[in-house]
Amino acid sequence: xxxxxxxxxxxxxxxxxxxxxxxxxxxxxxxxxxxxxxxxxxxxxxxxxxxxxxxxxxxxxxxxxxxxxxxxxxxxxxxxxxxxxxxxxxxxxxxxxxxxxxxxxxxxxxxxxxxxxxxxxxxxxxxxxxxxxxxxxxxxxxxxxxxxxxxxxxxxxxxxxxxxxxxxxxxxxxxxxxxxxxxxxxxxxxxxxxxxxxxxxxxxxxxxxxxxxxxxxxxxxxxxxxxxxxxxxxxxxxxxxxxxxxxxxxxx
Amino acid sequence: xxxxxxxxxxxxxxxxxxxxxxxxxxxxxxxxxxxxxxxxxxxxxxxxxxxxxxxxxxxxxxxxxxxxxxxxxxxxxxxxxxxxxxxxxxxxxxxxxxxxxxxxxxxxxxxxxxxxxxxxxxxxxxxxxxxxxxxxxxxxxxxxxxxxxxxxxxxxxxxxxxxxxxxxxxxxxxxxxxxxxxxxxxxxxxxxxxxxxxxxxxxxxxxxxxxxxxxxxxxxxxxxxxxxxxxxxxxxxxxxxxxxxxxxxxxxxxxxxxxxxxxxxxxxxxxxxxxxxxxxxxxxxxxxxxxxxxxxxxxxxxxxxxxxxxxxxxxxxxxxxxxxxxxxxxxxxxxxxxxxxxxxxxxxxxxxxxxxxxxxxxxxxxxxxxxxxxxxxxxxxxxxxxxxxxxxxxxxxxxxxxxxxxxxxxxxxxxxxxxxxxxxxxxxxxxxxxxxxxxxxxxxxxxxxxxxxxxxxxxxxxxxxxxxxxxxxxxxxxxxxxxxxxxxxxxxxxxxxxxxxxxxxxxxxxxxxxxxxxxxxxxxxxxxxxxxxxxxxxxxxxxxxxxxxxxxxxxxxxxxxxxxxxxxxxxxxxxxxxxxxxxxxxxxxxxxxxxxxxxxxxxxxxxxxxxxxxxxxxxxxxxxxxxxxxxxxxxxxxxxxxxxxxxxxxxxxxxxxxxxxxxxxxxxxxxxxxxxxxxxxxxxxxxxxxxxxxxxxxxxxxxxxxxxxxxxxxxxxxx
Numbered sequence: 001x002x003x004x005x006x007x008x009x010x011x012x013x014x015x016x017x018x019x020x021x022x023x024x025x026x027x028x029x030x031x032x033x034x035x036x037x038x039x040x041x042x043x044x045x046x047x048x049x050x051x052x053x054x055x056x057x058x059x060x061x062x063x064x065x066x067x068x069x070x071x072x073x074x075x076x077x078x079x080x081x082x083x084x085x086x087x088x089x090x091x092x093x094x095x096x097x098x099x100x101x102x103x104x105x106x107x108x109x110x111x112x113x114x115x116x117x118x119x120x121x122x123x124x125x126x127x128x129x130x131x132x133x134x135x136x137x138x139x140x141x142x143x144x145x146x147x148x149x150x151x152x153x154x155x156x157x158x159x160x161x162x163x164x165x166x167x168x169x170x171x172x173x174x175x176x177x178x179x180x181x182x183x184x185x186x187x188x189x190x191x192x193x194x195x196x197x198x199x200x201x202x203x204x205x206x207x208x209x210x211x212x213x214x215x216x217x218x219x220x221x222x223x224x225x226x227x228x229x230x231x232x233x234x235x236x237x238x239x240x241x242x243x244x245x246x247x248x249x250x251x252x
Numbered sequence: 253x254x255x256x257x258x259x260x261x262x263x264x265x266x267x268x269x270x271x272x273x274x275x276x277x278x279x280x281x282x283x284x285x286x287x288x289x290x291x292x293x294x295x296x297x298x299x300x301x302x303x304x305x306x307x308x309x310x311x312x313x314x315x316x317x318x319x320x321x322x323x324x325x326x327x328x329x330x331x332x333x334x335x336x337x338x339x340x341x342x343x344x345x346x347x348x349x350x351x352x353x354x355x356x357x358x359x360x361x362x363x364x365x366x367x368x369x370x371x372x373x374x375x376x377x378x379x380x381x382x383x384x385x386x387x388x389x390x391x392x393x394x395x396x397x398x399x400x401x402x403x404x405x406x407x408x409x410x411x412x413x414x415x416x417x418x419x420x421x422x423x424x425x426x427x428x429x430x431x432x433x434x435x436x437x438x439x440x441x442x443x444x445x446x447x448x449x450x451x452x453x454x455x456x457x458x459x460x461x462x463x464x465x466x467x468x469x470x471x472x473x474x475x476x477x478x479x480x481x482x483x484x485x486x487x488x489x490x491x492x493x494x495x496x497x498x499x500x501x502x503x504x505x506x507x508x509x510x511x512x513x514x515x516x517x518x519x520x521x522x523x524x525x526x527x528x529x530x531x532x533x534x535x536x537x538x539x540x541x542x543x544x545x546x547x548x549x550x551x552x553x554x555x556x557x558x559x560x561x562x563x564x565x566x567x568x569x570x571x572x573x574x575x576x577x578x579x580x581x582x583x584x585x586x587x588x589x590x591x592x593x594x595x596x597x598x599x600x601x602x603x604x605x606x607x608x609x610x611x612x613x614x615x616x617x618x619x620x621x622x623x624x625x626x627x628x629x630x631x632x633x634x635x636x637x638x639x640x641x642x643x644x645x646x647x648x649x650x651x652x653x654x655x656x657x658x659x660x661x662x663x664x665x666x667x668x669x670x671x672x673x674x675x676x677x678x679x680x681x682x683x684x685x686x687x688x689x690x691x692x693x694x695x696x697x698x699x700x701x702x703x704x705x706x707x708x709x710x711x712x713x714x715x716x717x718x719x720x721x722x723x724x725x726x727x728x729x730x731x732x733x734x735x736x737x738x739x740x741x742x743x744x745x746x747x748x749x750x751x752x753x754x755x756x757x758x759x760x761x762x763x764x765x766x767x768x769x770x771x772x773x774x775x776x777x778x779x780x781x782x783x784x785x786x787x788x789x790x791x792x793x794x795x796x797x798x799x800x801x802x803x804x805x806x807x808x809x810x811x812x813x814x815x816x817x818x819x820x821x822x823x824x825x826x827x828x829x830x831x832x833x834x835x836x837x838x839x840x841x842x843x844x845x846x847x848x849x850x851x852x853x854x855x856x857x858x859x860x861x862x863x864x865x866x867x868x869x870x871x872x873x874x875x876x877x878x879x880x881x882x883x884x885x886x887x888x889x890x891x892x893x894x895x896x897x898x899x900x901x902x903x904x905x906x907x908x909x910x911x912x913x914x915x916x917x918x919x920x921x922x923x924x925x926x927x928x929x930x931x932x933x934x935x936x937x938x939x940x941x942x943x944x945x946x947x948x949x950x951x952x953x954x955x956x957x958x959x960x961x962x963x964x965x966x967x968x969x970x971x
Contacts, residue, residue, distance in 0.1 A: 130336070180578070
C-alpha cells in the first residue's frame with residue numbers, strides 16, 4: 001500500500017491533466033460522472049434487492065413444487081382409498097348376490113318341478129312348494145344385507161343382475177371429496193411450479209450478471225466509454241431481469 | 253483521511269466476517285428446516301399409504317365378519333324353514349280338497365333339522381365379531397351395517413388426520429426454509445455491498461453501500477431471529493384420535509344426540525390442534541345435522557344459532573387453507589340463508605360469489621349451481637338465475653360435461669330437485685312478494701328433471717276433485733284427471749312437510765317425483781307413496797302439516813294441504829317377512845322372533861303389540877279367502893303364547909275382506925283373548941305365502957282411540 005495516497009476521486013481533478021477540459025467543461029464532466037456513479041450505485045442497490053427477492057421467490061416456487069409433488073402422491077393414495085372403499089362395497093354385494101341368486105333360482109326350479117309332477121304326485125308337489133317357499137325365505141334373508149339392493153333385478157329367467165355401474169355412479173354422486181381429488185392436476189401444478197422455479201433462477205442469473213457489469217462500471221474510473229458501456233449493459237440486464245420477473249410471476 | 257479509510261476498511265472487514273458467520277448459521281438452519289420439511293412430507297406420504305392399506309385391511313376384515321353374520325342369519329332362516337315344515341306335522345294342512353298324509357313329511361326330522369340349523373347359526377354368529385345387541389349391531393343401529401363399517405374406518409381416519417397434521421408441520425417448515433433462503437439472499441447482497449464499500453473510492457458511495465448493506469444485515473438478523481423463534485405445529489396424536497372418533501360418530505349418527513356426540517369429539521380435536529382445518533369443516537357438518545329438523549335429503553332448514561356457528565367454522569376451515577367445494581358449497585348456502593333471513597343483499601351477494609367458487613371446484617355437482625341460482629333469485633336477477641338453474645338441471649340430468657350421457661337415476665335427480673325446491677320455499681317464506689317468480693322457477697326445474705327432457709309438450713290436463721291423505725306410513729292423493737294422456741303427460745308430485753319451528757315447507761325427496769305415475773282405479777287415479785320403507789333408516793311420518801304440488805309436464809296444475817295428527821310413531825321393519833309398520837315409540841322389538849316366519853314389537857309389559865307372520869303354503873287354487881282365514885287361525889293358535897291370552901275368533905263379527913298390503917284373497921277378523929282384543933288382517937302373496945298382521949291390546953285401547961287401527965293400517969309391504 002502506497003504511503004502517498006492518491007487524491008480523493010471527488011471530481012474533475014481526478015481526470016488526466018492532458019485532456020483536462022475547460023473549467024466549465026470540467027464542471028460538466030464532473031457532474032456527469034457523479035450522476036453516472038449515482039445511477040450505477042442506485043442500479044446496484046436495486047439489482048441487489050431484486051436478486052434477493054428473486055432468490056426468495058425461486059425458493060418459494062421450488063418449495064411449492066415439492067409440496068405439490070408430495071400432495072399429488074397423497075391425493076392419489078386418498079383417491080385409491082376412497083375408490084377402493086366404494087369398490088369393496090360393491091364387491092361385497094356381488095359376493096352376497098351369488099348366494100342370493102342361488103336361492104332365487106332354487107325356488108324357481110322347485111316350483112317348476114312341483115308344477116310338472118302335481119298331476120301325478122300332488123303330495124310331492126306340495127312338499128316341493130314348501131321347499132320353494134323356504135328357498136325364497138332364504139333369499140329374502142339375504143336381500144336386506146345388500147347395500148345396493150335397489151340395483152338388484154331379478155330377470156324373467158330367475159337370474160339376478162346387479163347394475164354395478166349405476167350403483168357406482170350413485171355412490172360417486174355422494175362423494176364430493178372423490179370428485180374433488182385430482183392428483184394428475186396437482187402433479188401438473190407441481191410441474192408448473194418447477195418450471196417457475198427454474199425460470200426464476202434464470203432471472204436471478206440475469207440480475208447477477210447485471211450486478212457483475214454494474215460493479216465493473218462502478219470501479220472502472222479511467223475509461224469513461226467503457227464504464228458507460230458496462231453501466232448500460234448492466235442496466236439492460238437489470239431491465240431484462242425485472243421484465244423476466246414480472247413475466248414469470250404475473251403473466252405466466 | 254487515510255487513517256479514517258483504514259479504520260472504515262477494518263470495520264467493514266469485521267462486518268464482513270460477522271455477516272459470513274451469520275450466513276453460515278442461517279445456511280445451517282435453512283438446511284435443517286428443508287430436511288425436516290422433506291422428512292415431514294415423506295412421512296405424510298407414508299401415512300397416506302398406511303391409511304390406504306389400513307382402510308383396505310379393515311374393510312376386508314369387516315366384510316369377512318359381515319358375511320359370517322349374514323350367513324348366521326341365513327342359517328336362522330333355514331331353522332325357521334324347518335320349523336315351518338315341522339308345523340305341518342306329517343301332513344299338509346287341509347283347507348279344501350283334503351289329501352292323504354305325506355309320509356315324507358316327518359315332524360321329528362324337521363324338528364331335528366331346526367335344532368341343527370339353530371346350532372349352526374349360533375356357531376356362525378360366534379365366528380363374527382358382530383354382536384346383534386352390541387353398539388354397532390342391528391339392535392342398536394337402524395342403518396345396520398353402516399355403523400359397523402364406519403367403526404372399521406376409525407384407523408384410516410386417524411391416519412388421514414395424522415397425515416394432515418404432518419403436512420401442516422411440513423408447510424410451516426417449508427415457510428421457515430423459504431424465509432431462511434430469503435435471509436441468505438439478503439446476506440449475500442449485503443456481503444456484496446460491503447465488498448463494494450472496500451472497492452469504492454468515493455466516500456459518499458462507500459457510505460451509501462455500507463449503509464444499505466448494514467440495513468440489509470440488520471433486517472436479515474431480525475428476520476432470522478423471528479423465523480428461528482416462530483412456532484412449528486406439533487403433530488398432535490390426541491387431535492387425530494378425537495377427529496377419527498368424531499368422523500365415525502358423524503357417519504354413524506342418525507339422530508340429534510348422535511350428531512351432538514360427533515360435535516363433542518371434533519371440539520376436542522380442535523382444542524388439541526386449533527389449526528385443524530378438516531375438523532372445523534366436519535364440526536360445521538355436525539352442528540348443522542344436530543340442529544336441523546330434516547332427516548332426509550339435503551339440509552336446507554338450519555336454525556339461526558347453528559347457522560352462525562357452522563358458518564364461522566367453515567370460514568375458519570377456508571382461512572386455514574381448506575379451499576374445497578365441500579367448504580365453499582355450504583358457505584355459499586349458509587350465506588344465502590343468513591342473507592334471506594336478514595334481508596341483507598350484501599350477504600346474498602357474498603353467497604353468489606361463494607357458490608360460484610364451489611361450482612368451479614366441483615363443476616359436476618348441481619347443488620352449488622342451485623344454491624347460486626336461488627341467491628340470484630333473491631337478488632332480483634332472474635336472467636342470471638335462469639342460466640344458473642339451467643346449469644344445475646343439466647348437471648343433475650347428465651353425467652358428463654358435454655351433456656351427451658343422461659344420468660337416468662330418477663331417485664338421485666329427485667334428491668337434487670327436492671333440495672332446490674325447498675330452497676325456493678325458504679326464499680318464499682322470507683320474501684312472499686316473490687311468490688310468482690318462485691313458482692316460475694319451480695316449474696322451470698321440475699319440467700326437465702321430471703320428464704328427462706327440455707322439450708316437455710304442453711298439456712291441457714287438469715285435475716278434478718283431488719283428495720289428499722297423510723298416514724304415518726305413506727302419503728297419497730286420488731282424484732279425477734281430465735284430458736289425461738299417460739303417453740304425453742308426466743305427473744310429478746312433490747310432497748312437502750312443514751317444519752313447525754321455522755314454518756318452512758321442505759320437500760320429502762324419497763316419495764316425491766315422477767317415477768310413480770298415477771294408477772287408474774275406475775274413473776279415479778291414485779298416487780300412493782309409502783314413506784316408511786323409502787327412507788333409511790325406516791321412519792314414520794310425524795304429525796303436522798303436509799302439502800302436495802302436482803306438476804303436469806312441469807306446469808303446476810294442482811296443490812293441496814293437509815293437517816295430520818296421529819301421534820308419534822316409529823318404524824318397525826321385518827324385511828325377512830317383507831312387512832313394516834308404525835308402532836308407538838315405547839314398544840320394543842320382540843326378543844324371540846323366527847326369521848322369515850314371525851317378527852314384531854310389543855310394549856314392555858307384553859300387553860300391547862303388533863306381530864307379522866309369513867306362512868308359506870303349497871299352491872292353492874281356491875279363489876276365496878278360505879286359505880287366508882285358515883292360516884290366520886292356525887298361526888294364532890300355534891303362537892298363542894305370544895299374546896296375553898289364547899285368541900278366540902269372534903264369529904259374530906264375521907270376516908271382512910278389505911285391502912291389506914296389496915295382497916289377494918284378503919281377510920280381516922276380530923279375536924278375543926280374555927283381557928283384550930286382537931285384530932288380524934291377512935292375504936296371499938303372489939308366490940302363495942300367507943302374510944298375517946295382528947294388533948292386540950286391552951279392550952279399552954281399541955274402544956277409546958284410533959291407535960290400534962292406525963297401526964294395523966300402517967302395515968306396508970317391503971318387497
